[in-house]
Amino acid sequence: MEQYIKEELKIPLSPSVDVLVAGGGIAGISAALAAARSGAEVLLIEKQCILGGLATAGLVTIYLPLCDGRGNQMSYGIAEELFHLSISQGVQERYPNAWLENGTKEERSKQRFEVQFNPQSMALLAEELLLKNGVKILYDTRICSVHMERDKVRALVIENKSGRSAVCAAAYVDATGDADLYWLAHGDTEEYKKKNTLAGWYYQNGREGVKLRILGFADAPEDTERDKGEALLKRRFSGLDGKENSELLFASHKATLEDIRQNKLKDDSFEPVTISTIPQVRMTRRLCGEYTLKESENDKQFEDSIGMVGDWRKRGMVYEIPFRCLYSGKIRNLIGAGRCVSVDDGMWDIIRAIPGCAVTGEAAGIAAAQTCDFSQLDRRALQDMLRKQGQKIHFAEAGLASDTFPVNTRRE
Ligand SMILES: Cc1cc2nc3c(=O)[nH]c(=O)nc-3n(C[C@H](O)[C@H](O)[C@H](O)COP(=O)(O)OP(=O)(O)OC[C@H]3O[C@@H](n4cnc5c(N)ncnc54)[C@H](O)[C@@H]3O)c2cc1C
Incomplete structure (x- = not known):
């Protein structure tokens, strides 16, 4: 370079x-x-x-x-x-x-x-x-x-x-x-080394009031009692590369927008309240x-x-x-x-x-x-x-x- x-x-x-x-x-x-x-x-x-x-x-x-x-x-x-x-x-x-x-x-x-x-x-x-x-x-x-x-x-x-x-x-x-x-x-x-799964946690308001929407799950151990859920995307992110962090945010925003659109079809009072302003990476x-x-x-x-x-x-x-x-x-x-x-x-x-x-x-x-x-x-x-x-x-x-x-x- x-x-x-x-x-x-x-x-x-x-x-x-x-x-x-x-x-x-x-x-x-x-x-x-x-x-x-x-x-x-x-x-x-x-x-x-x-x-x-x-x-x-x-x-x-x-x-x-x-x-x-x-x-x-x-x-x-x-x-x-x-x-x-x-x-x-x-x-x-x-x-x-x-x-x-x-x-x-x-x-x-x-x-x-x-x-x-x-x-x-x-x-x-x-x-x-x-x-x-x-x-x-x-x-x-x-x-x-x-x-x-x-x-x-x-x-x-x-x-x-x-x-x-x-x-x-x-x-x-x-x-x-x-x-x-x-x-x-x-x-x-x-x-x-394993890198992070994609997350898109955001807040929304709707019929049930203000709620946290959890999009994307962590890798959970087999014997956990916690929600395991599905990964949003196959791709994983290190959280340590400037360009990759922007791509992570694009992917997270895209998943969030799709979720909002789908929920709006079911409930027209559904609206996003806050989205994350930093990359949601764990390790x-x-x-x-x-x-x-x-x-x-x-x-x-x-x-x-x-x-x-x-x-x-x-x-x-x-x-x-x-x-x-x-x-x-x-x-x-x-x-x-x-x-x-x-x-x-x-x-x-x-x-x-x-x-x-x-x-x-x-x-x-x-x-x-x-x-x-x-x-x-x-x-x-x-x-x-x-x-x-x-x-x-x-x-x-x-x-x-x-x-x-x-x-x-x-x-x-
Ligand atoms: C999707 C997701 C779900 C999670 N779920 C949970 C959960 O349900 N419950 C739970 O307890 N934990 C959860 N965690 C983990 C937990 O939230 C974080 O690990 C914890 O809050 C990290 O705290 P920290 O202070 O170590 O780091 P951070 O919260 O990352 O704080 C680091 C701070 O340093 C600042 N900073 C970084 N670099 C610089 C720099 N060069 N100059 C100036 N400032 C800088 C950043 O802006 C940031 O504010 C989750 C994490 C993720 C990503």
Whole structure:
């Protein structure tokens, strides 16, 4: 390909902050909030004009379960706080009454601790919450490149209406969903080889009021109790190629338009209310961390756990998340959160759900406020702070196992 050689870079540099959070999805919101509450000066950079990423702009509005499907809550802290925030202006669907109205354990084991929320309210409420906590937000701003100084990120080059400039921080959180910072910094990353099925989730209004229309399904494991559904298209998408992303959007828009036309024939009050403004891709690229958590490691206890998730697809499958999945020692002041942490393909499909993004985001945010060298972090201090903020770290704390179990062994 023909090459364009750029001129020497000479751009304005903003004053340095303690923590820079790249991306304002659920992981970025959680990281920014946790870092700010730990006393850090935080700047969050988001290329969209609202917070929430896939969960709001992407219209993925089902807050998947905080529980293990057997009546035990697994994810706490900011994951639980954002759950409540998302429905503080009203629940859309799937009200979990057994969980929110003191149901018995038997009742809770029959109902997952999940809910459907309003994306617009969630985006506005998250912004209000971050601003109240002193987080600075820069919208409509894209991170274009990462500048390294030896084994640390020195600055990010960003672009918005003011043109190009550079921003610096002591520590950086990659909450871009696609491990963009790791990739731009030439850190070790891995792509999701299977690629993504096409989705076209949108909101519509009609005889039954405003409803979420779910077009296109994820690849579901054989033994899941969840809807399996049909793929919209045979073609799959990486989510990592500029031209391909436009083709993904064309295909998603075409499927949406066809769906609207068909429904209008049956109900002339049917009308679209909102379509997604970002590509609806689940797994794209992840960082290769100090540890890669596997789907087969359910029930395994880790000394450096930062919190837990349940499998949204299968009851009784629970995971502790090791801190080592969040960073690679090769880039000392960069940490990942959300759907781009270090996991195998099976675990990716579990941790990418909203609770996993919030749990990893919270831990990354606190860690970033504590150190600018993640390989040297005092993990006990991180766990203490997480507990103080309401997170539960090990199975025993969620009432699942005895404290006497040695770490790095199975619970059962
Ligand atoms: C079709 C579909 C259905 C799903 N269904 C569910 C479900 O029912 N329930 C559930 O819990 N989860 C579901 N998920 C998964 C879940 O929604 C996402 O994995 C989760 O919300 C991701 O959060 P995140 O913060 O890690 O990433 P994202 O939401 O992707 O946020 C990343 C943010 O970073 C910003 N960003 C990226 N690059 C840059 C850059 N270079 N500069 C500046 N900003 C940048 C983006 O604009 C975005 O706001 C689904 C996902 C999809 C695609």
